[in-house]
Amino acid sequence: MNLRERLKLYVITDRRLINEITGAREALEGGATAIQLRIKNTSTREMIEVGKKIRKLCDDFGALFFVNDRLDVALATNADGIHVGKEDMPVYMVREIAPNLIVGASARNPQEAKDAEKQGAHYIGAGSVFPTVSKDDAIVTGLETLRLIVESVSIPVVAIGGINHSNVREVMKTGVDGVAVISAIMGAKDIRKAAREMLLIIERDI
Amino acid sequence: MNLRERLKLYVITDRRLINEITGAREALEGGATAIQLRIKNTSTREMIEVGKKIRKLCDDFGALFFVNDRLDVALATNADGIHVGKEDMPVYMVREIAPNLIVGASARNPQEAKDAEKQGAHYIGAGSVFPTVSKDDAIVTGLETLRLIVESVSIPVVAIGGINHSNVREVMKTGVDGVAVISAIMGAKDIRKAAREMLLIIERDI
Secondary structure (H helix, E strand, O other): OOHHHHOOEEEEOOOOOOOHHHHHHHHHHOOOOEEEEOOOOOOHHHHHHHHHHHHHHHHHHOOEEEEEOOHHHHHHOOOOEEEEOOOOOOHHHHHHHOOOOEEEEEEOOHHHHHHHHHHOOOEEEEEOOOOOOOOOOOOOOHHHHHHHHHHHOOOOEEEEOOOOOOOHHHHHOOOOOEEEEOHHHHOOOOHHHHHHHHHHHHHHOO | OOHHHHOOEEEEOOOOOOOHHHHHHHHHHOOOOEEEEOOOOOOHHHHHHHHHHHHHHHHHHOOEEEEEOOHHHHHHOOOOEEEEOOOOOOHHHHHHHOOOOEEEEEEOOHHHHHHHHHHOOOEEEEEOOOOOOOOOOOOOOHHHHHHHHHHHOOOOEEEEOOOOOOOHHHHHOOOOOEEEEOHHHHOOOOHHHHHHHHHHHHHHOO
């Protein structure tokens, strides 16, 4: 399976919603194609322990495992990749230090997306498409900018920010390869079902 | 100069006392032989930017540059080494991922020191020798345990925790190779002078 297909349903952990390991397991059971460990305000040791467990789960389900921000944790857990934003390590530096990792980069507009691609990013996390509760200071790009980002680069684009079952269809129509989801899945009463249903909507459209 | 000598006066940054770069520069001017960047609660990007500046200063002064906890920041700034505690990445893992880095490990007793040495640590940070304001939850080991730690390993030992100009002499008498200092230097009105005077006391005793 190529990278584009494996970024179809990219689920991000959020301890405020559910324990990372339980959340990841249920999302994978529902069909998540990638999990990103996003964990802050705890020790590096705990991040590694949690990450190793999710790494194992992703192996079991044939899904990709990404770590947000922390290259040390990505290397220690043998992650497939790392996702970096503007406040994290620059993409070119990650590529130099860890040439075997898949590197995703956040972009809010076509210029940032092109810059990340030039630095060696393998995919773009574009958004925040809609307002989001997971990151209340996020800049909202909307669907039209998302479409422009998709057109601006040749690497895969994953949409992020406020994506849920009601809007994922119009998001996919912009040409993105997949969606990154936090609350609509990790905050669902039945995470497995929420993932499965979202995957069904996504697959109907590609 | 061998590692033992370069660990003689190991100064650790603390933003609560002074900006990391200014503090490091003045400590180096006063004769610090190593600087450790200890920085939390800010972005990885900022840690790397600050670290690169201190890396450069350490080069200028021929001092070693260490990063606390964060292997990603150590790799991105081309640090000489990393210091890890019980809540950080395990020593053996650091050695696997970054075989060229000097690895220091915290130990509170001879058993922890021996364990760290076995995992491949290059030096021990032993303490907290005295009660300390920099880390109020630290376990106090005292001078006798410090002596036992020194005897238990063949790698260099740096004492840490509550060390100041009044007690550094008795600390050095336990056989440690150097002292790690935060407040007695970074919290001094004249950091340069505080470092210089501490170095004089240390050198008088070895």
